Amino acid sequence: MKPSTIIAHYGEDRKDYHGAVVPPIFQNSLFTFANADQIDDAFSNMSEAYIYTRGNNPTVKMLEEKVAALEKGEACKFFSSGMSAISSAILHFVKTGDHVICIDSVYGPTSNFLTEYLGKKFNVAVDFVKGNALEEIKRKTKDNTVLIYLESPSSGIYACQDLELIANYAKAHHIATIVDNTWASPIFQNPLSMGIDVVVHSASKYLCGHSDVVSGAVISSKKIIKALFMEEHQFLGAKMAPFEAWLVLRGLRTLPIRMERHEKSTLQIIEFLKTSPKVKEILYPKDNPIAMKQMSGFGGLFSVVLNTDAKGARNFIDQLKLFSIGVSWGGFESLAYAPIISLSKELSQEKLEASGIHPGLIRLFVGLEDPEDLILDIRQALEVI
């Protein structure tokens, strides 16, 4: 089945719930059994059976089966957030004394989890790489390297890594690979088909698509997901709630057409921005040869560098009317953020200057509004800088 058909039908059997067109929410904490043999059987098949909702729940399972099929994986486990999915997936492969290679433009909390938490508490060593050249990864590989963590395109500067090349290298050296595929969504990129071991998502973004749920997913082989279920999912207990799974299932119904629209509107807005003398640079991976090789489309998150200073960046986002100021993305609504606001709190003036981050950098997420209205909004906001 193609993605749109998987989303509409896969894993659903209406005769199980009286023909209702929409599957019900199984809003229960536990499951009961008719006799001792039945519960005995369930315990023999813990990772699949319905025993207790911290483990499995039919509403969550329906979402997991659909997302596994969308990512061309064998199995999927949902978590209470993207970060619990990411930290659980990393913990699954890493132990004290191990070494991890990670791309340097990875999502900030993932980087901090590796260095500040695993590094400081569990003596895990991390080397950061740009990730666009295999040579750099080869140079950083050590005898104790167990994991290569990637995010392509990355959500900050949209850096791309050649997933097939890195997966082949990692396999030959018995190193596990994880890709955060949130930016592309399973509609535009499927890292598992390129040989990557594990895909993670913040489902709070495109998969849900309505800015009303925080959740995350890990997709991989049956073997890895079963082990992840028995260990990190069961022990840390960061399970997804049935109602939230139902909301994500509902949001998922329109994922392919939303992605198409996000991309189309974004390209239109970028074309407009290119005509403005107030625009210095646009960051969007569409022309990146690596992205062109391994992706079938692009999303709605990009950045624009305006010819202005930190004050101008603040004035610009304050002036926008249809773009709300906010940090997340992937929903129906357009968003704007000026990273200089948080960076100037986190970094000293000296470090900020050394980082090379332009104060006029604005991150825009293009939602589902009419692109012509969004262009008019940007046009009037550009007037204030």
Ligand SMILES: Cc1ncc(COP(=O)(O)O)c(C=O)c1O
């Ligand atoms: C690329 C990426 N990965 C992971 C996360 C974390 O997901 P969550 O906020 O659902 O924990 C985010 C959130 O912004 C993200 O942008």
